[in-house]
C-alpha cells in the first residue's frame with residue numbers, strides 16, 4: 596500500500612505580485628483558501644528577513660484564517676525564532692538564507708552549523724512545532740539532522756530541477772532516491788521541494804519514502820494561464836498518478 600503524498604502549496608509569489616504595487620491585491624491568504632479547495636494538504640510560506648514577499652501580517656492572517664496546517668519557512672535567526680514561537684505554526688522548516696540570493700539556492704549546512712542550529716531545533720520542538728531542515732540529499736546532512744533531533748527533513752530538489760541532460764537528471768534523481776531511503780532507515784520523515792513543475796514532479800512523487808512535496812513558484816506562474824485552482828489540481832493529479840505507478844515514471 597503506497598503511503599499518501601501530501602502537497603504543500605507555497606504562496607510566497609502571490610505576495611511577490613502584491614508587493615510589486617504595495618496594495619492588498621492579490622492576497623496570499625485568499626490564495627491559501629483557494630489552494631485548500633483545490634486539494635492542497637498544507638500551506639507553506641517563507642518569511643524572509645527582507646520581507647520581499649510574505650510579510651508579518653500575512654503570517655497572522657494565515658494562522659487565523661486557513662484551516663490547513665501552516666509550514667513556516669525561516670532562517671535560523673533570533674528574530675525568526677521569536678516570530679515562530681509567537682505564532683506556533685504546525686511546522687517550521689529551517690532554510691538557509693542569503694540576502695542577495697533570488698531564491699533559496701542551496702540546502703542548509705546542517706553538519707557545519709550543528710552548534711548554531713541545535714537551540715533552534717530544540718526550542719521549536721519544545722513548543723510543539725514539527726521542525727524540518729531543508730538540506731541537500733546527502734547522507735552526512737541527514738546524519739546531522741538526526742543528531743540535532745529534527746524529526747523531518749526536506750530534500751532540496753533544485754539540482755534535480757535544474758539538470759538538463761538525461762544522465763544528469765538521472766544522477767540527481769538517484770541521489771534523491773538514495774537520500775529518501777536513507778532518511779527512512781534512520782527515522783526521519785522525508786519531504787522534498789524546490790523547482791518542481793508538471794514536467795518533472797512525477798519521478799520525485801514516486802519515491803515511496805517522500806511523504807510531502809512543497810511547491811510554489813511554478814504553480815503560481817502557471818495560474819496566470821490556467822487559474823490557481825487548475826494549476827493545483829493538475830499538480831495534485833500528476834502526484835497521485837506517479838504515486839500509484841508501479842515503477843519510476845519517465
Ligand code: PXP
Nearest residue numbers: 699729788789790809810811812
Ligand atoms: N521548499 C523550500 C524549503 C523552499 O524554500 C521553497 C521555495 O524557496 C520551496 C520548497 C518551493 O520551491 P518552488 O517555489 O521552486 O516550488
